[in-house]
Amino acid sequence: MRYDEFRDTIERALREHPDGLTWAQLRDTYALPYVRACPTWTHHLEQEIALTRERSGNAAAVWRVPKEHARPTSPHTGAAR
Secondary structure, eight states: OHHHHHHHHHHHHHHOOOOOHHHHHHHTTTTTTTOOOOHHHHHHHHSSSEEEEEOTTTTEEEOOSSSOOOOOOTTTTSSOO
């Protein structure tokens, strides 16, 4: 899976679930091929789609994106998303 496919899958999933999902839910529901999210890719998601991850106590972090977010030009491809 390329980064842009990963990003688009995560963004689409989180827009469909505005209350957010944990990494395990994302991985299992969307058949992502990674046990853990790549920290570098996660950082890019924070920059490109305004991903946030919130942890409550010992619970797994919940991943979310804002309802409205205009994606900037990607530094990876130079194309608008």
